[in-house]
Amino acid sequence: MKKVLLLALTVLALTAGAAQAGITLNGAGATFPYPLYSKWFYNYEKQTGTRVNYQSIGSGGGISQVKAGTVDFGASDAPLKAKELREANLFQFPMVAGAVAVVYNLPGVGSGLKLKSQTVADIYLGKIKKWNDPAIVKDNPGVNLSAMPIIVAHRSDGSGTTNIFTWYLEDVSSQWKLEVGSGKAVKWPVGIGGKGNEGVAGVVRQTKGAIGYVELAYATENKITYATLGNRDGGFVAPSTEGCIAAAASAKVPDDYYARFTYAPGKDSYPISGFTYLLVPRNLEPSNMKAFAGLVGWAFEKGDKDAKALHYVPIPDKLKDRIKADLKKLAK
């Protein structure tokens, strides 16, 4: 261990001198965009020398820490309401979008099982209990569906993924809206809870007949079979960055950037899509605000390729321009 320490100290001595010059920004919050942010900020430091230390402590943590002033910016998977933003004197904007995939484990059935959105809601309400329910069979002629019971899995930890997913269920089913509602944590009518994506994926992978939802990246990177979902306009769309781009394009984004575009119109829109947000105090020190605005501008200009490679969805260019203009005003 001493050797390791020695080695480490040498490395430190070498790197410390080089990196001391630039500014350091600390950020904290949502776990969902952490892989992308760490990639962006790594490259940003290489190119500009500005260190951005982002840590994923959860959206709630991100919001409370940016309010408490222990970090320079926060990140949240769900936007804050206008009133809360005003009270905390925060500015929020979407950084990137993402999609949530509905995954399942049916022996002999690959990806692409067609599920109408109403069917998904009824499964999560506990109204559809068997895989050979007429509602499922009707949309999947030729697929061998047995009377296997459906084991519902959901996220147990409060998460932006759950927030987007329950927004979607609310849009689809009035019963869901009335009885359950939406949020990062809800009272699930049925099913068992797994912690994190891997918790849900663990249940789905090991339990025949299980259904769950995970981030798009998790489904594609870990080769779990996922469903093609019916959207508002009657099309069936597989989860993908393109489907999410189509949905985001239809989103109406107000001045406070509070946007919800689950179950969006458009034939190619993937129905479970949403933004993830950054939050910054309007009265951040000018030098830090300038650095922050520079960082966001850089990510908007040069970050789309990285985002797509990791299955995140860049936000529309028009939106980017609006945000850049707003940040410019804040940084003066």
Add this chain to the structure above:
Amino acid sequence: MAGSIKRSGKFDIERAFRGGTAALALSVLVLGAIIVYELFSSSGPAFDRFGFGFITSRDWDPVSELYGALPFIWGTFYTSILALVIALPLSLGIAVFLTELAPVWLRGPIGFMVELLAAIPSLVYGLWGLFVLAPIMQEHIQPFLAQYDYLPFFKGYPLGLGIMTASVIVAIMILPTISSISREVMYTVPETQREGGLALGMTRWEVVSKVVIPYSRSGILGGVILGFGRALGETMAVTMVIGNTPQITMSLFDPGYTIASVLANEFAEATEKVHLSVLVELGLILFVISILMNSAAKLLLWRMNRYGSGSGS
């Protein structure tokens, strides 16, 4: 004579030493007070809103801001006690093996390996439980136990994830604590006591069960309390495998929920004030449960000592 002069000369050091250690012991009480204060002050909003009804309510609905602690209290008790039921005989077995049976050269390495179980991070236990233990439970152990479904413990669909798997994982995690302390105290049983037993014609097992264990029971109980404390507070590993469903159930196959797990699940993402405050209040309840269980253990020890000395050997 010279001693008495010396003693009075050192008197101040003696007092200082005693006072110093007492002061540091006091710091434990201070720490306890700080923690209780922190938990109390942050759980104020939740207490104002729900009062004592919080403890008996079964609702957990963050959307409509209805919160009840009962399923979590139940799950915490149930899994911890089950874990203890599994871990205690195993730990005692290990301790007996190490002190009474194993050849001396083997004692060190085995004891060392058991202690290493404490070195594995909680999250690793969780992932191992999720990907290795839960499938084994689901495919082999639970279907076997399901034959006895006239018992309330083995009802329902064997999912793998649930109270049973969580208890087993926690049992493994508290093994090293209980067994290493038990072993240490069993070592201290004087050899003469063992020889006395053997001379009376007892078998080795009888020496263990009638001499060694009774002799070291207060130490064993100390280990049990520490282990139980850890079981109550175990977070990440339990959260990964328990299924996180707030319900009150006897069946070991069903998913459950513990206080520590709901903290781990919802604390980092909670944004509403009441939600956060409710979670902290759960932390406070865990504290109280811990106090109750400790008192129960102490009471048990006290009674054991009374009856133990009454009946003789």
Add this chain to the structure above:
Amino acid sequence: MNGGGLGYGRRKLTGHVMMAGSLVAACIAVALLFWIIGYVFIKGIHGINLDFFTELPTPVGVEGGGLANAIVGSIIVVGMAALMAVPVGVAAAVYLSEYGRGLFASSVRFVADVLAGVPAIVAGIVAYALVVSRMGRFSAFSGSVALAILMLPIIIRSSEEIFKTVPNTLREASLALGIPRWRTVIKVVLRTASGGLVTGIMLAVARVGGEAAPLLFTAFSNSFWSLRPDQPMATLPVQLFNYAISPYDDWHEKAWAAALVLIFMVLMLNIAAKMYAHRRPGR
């Protein structure tokens, strides 16, 4: 002798069965250890290379990269926690075993037992309130405070049990020689118990060394090098946690490698402690 009525053969059989049971229990524990560590080893060994110990973390898809800052950070944060918890814990245990009678001592014991059940995340909340919110920023030091809160009750209770095992005859002999009590405690009790003490401290270090939950809101983490105790610092468990919950294989491999390194570090610490205990006279 209520067992006297039973036949000797039957008693002997029971004895053999029970003793065999103890062997089985030991085998189960050892098998579980090999099983779990073997699992971690298979999943993590590919991620172990020189870079892992010398490089900073890299994002998904970038070749190389390691957790050098997190390894050093873990050593620092846990080390500072031990510096706080060990002296206090051992001294408190000395008081409890050597002087502690009466209400004060039993309440200290009781509170220590209760504190052992505090979930790691609660220790994090307390350290946040005590240190982070006062300093206005995350720091390695606040992480150490959180870990020290977790370590303290373990050290007190295990140390006290060990002190109790020091035979009273040793104390009496020392006192009879005219050696004052405080010197007896230091020279006889502490020395005789040193092996067990170190074991208890080890267990405490092992127990908190792998905790991520209390560090998230205190030591936070750092993507870059930082050795300052008043700044955010990277630690292995937090990095392990971040990597484990990500969707990417690349990072999963690093998470398992981190787990392997974490276990290996505790193993080394254990061995060092064992060697220390052997060098010392005493039991």
